[in-house]
Amino acid sequence: MDVSDLKVFEAVARLGSMNRAALELNTVQSNVTAKIRNLELELGVQLFQRQARGVQLTPAGRRLLPFSPKLSKLLSDAKTAALDDGSPNGELEIGTLETTAALRLPTVLANFARTYPLVRLVVTTGTTCSLVSDVLGCRLDSAFVAGPIGHPDLLHTPVFREELVLVAPRSLRSLEDLGFLQNLQTIVFRIGCSYRLRLDTFLASRGFLVTQPLEFGSVDAILGCIAAGVGISLLPKGVVASAWRDGRVSIHELAPEDAIVETELIRRRDTYVSSAMSAFLNCLTSERFPTLQAAE
Template identity: 30%
Template sequence: MELRHLITFRTIIDVGGFKKAAEQLGYAQSSITAHIKELEKELGYPLFDRLGKKVVLTQTGERFLPYALDIIRLYTESKEVIRQTDQPSGDLTIGVSESLLIYWLPNIITAFMHQYPEVHLTVKPIDYEDLADQLKQNEIDVALLVETNSWLSSELKIHKLTDEKLVLVHPPKKETTNMLVTEYTCSWRPIIEEYLTYHSQPTENKLELPSIEAIKKCVLLGLGKSMLPQFVVKEEIDQGKLHYEKTKFEDSIAIYAAHHKDKWVSANINALLELLP
């Protein structure tokens, strides 16, 4: 069983087809097909069903996938261990929630790149609903995210970095009956729903928007009020562009770093964790 065959297998799943996998890996499409045929011959079962232009995993493919991912992960980690030095180097992929990526992380990235120039840093969005899988499958090495103050996960090693405030903001001197809310996948959406259960008025409208930045811009334009992390709106509050009200939910969120509990913590990951506030 060759590693390149396993990488081809994983890439087909990641990109959704043999042709796209060939483009990504720099092989001819016939080579991709040959890799899978050799792997299927060795295993004795088909890994994919070819349904026209679409390929889907067979039951055997589904069962084999986690083992293939583990082999690839262990190979990658073994190479990192062998070439490991005191100075962090090589690849590091960070998954970050939208609010942190825009308002919290840029200065940290700048400091990290200045301090560790040999690290090739990649930043990706996190999928809140599939975060454990993103980390387990090595799509990202570390996740940085906003979660509730009581957040726990049996699959992840969690580092609470700092407590944050969730503030109710509205435009100054403007009456508004609209409540602008995040998508349901957002970690603090349940807190907003709890607030609305006890404080909403019959005349209030609830408007769901797809991004934190969109919500803030709409509040600044006077289209409604919203509950957002304080670090997102601190500048506008300090400048008097937004006002905020105290609620019992203020101390309900925090900023976390997380990695999979079985993840080997490399020098790169340690360097990042030590730099975080």
């Protein structure tokens, strides 16, 4: 059993398909099938029940699954530690919210890439829910998410504070006018976005019944739909400032308990802090964010 075996096993278990796992791992299905078969022979148990449409974990597979990302990460950390001479290098995988990537990170990432050219920085966007899952599953080294995050396996560091505002078509003059909107439509990121949950809670507290939301994967797409009069959203004020100044949308401030959200940097407690990760943390600190002391 080695790192590649465990990586293939985890992908098949998560995706429920040898073929989909092969696509994600950029290999052919026969290689994935052979890896799983060899792993089953080595362990002496069947890990997957083959079905007409994909595969399903056996009881033995379910017992192995929680160890797979931890073992893979431990072996990867061991290799990284052995090769880590203090000069930042190798690969660093960072996750982030779409809004954080647009508003807060361009300067940080540019400075980091310029200062540490030997580090291959990979940035992935997602929702808070998906990013937490990817950090816990050791698929990301760290991620920027909307707090508070209180998982016992994670270190969480408040990095900066956002003020959320209700973003609406120009015709909406105040929050009191929401009741006059016909077929109130929300325009949001996919399920797992904390801003989406806050918007749902805010509207429910005011007695609004919202139809099926429209889901998009980018800030620009959401703002474009709002500008066209399709619906409303809840986004950081800094992200929508340009569209508001251009007169494309209207923004409406909320009470602090609805508006203020802390963006946190999360990472696993039990992983090796490489020179590349240390350099990234130092780069954040140099951008005049709050002191990055990991919260317990």
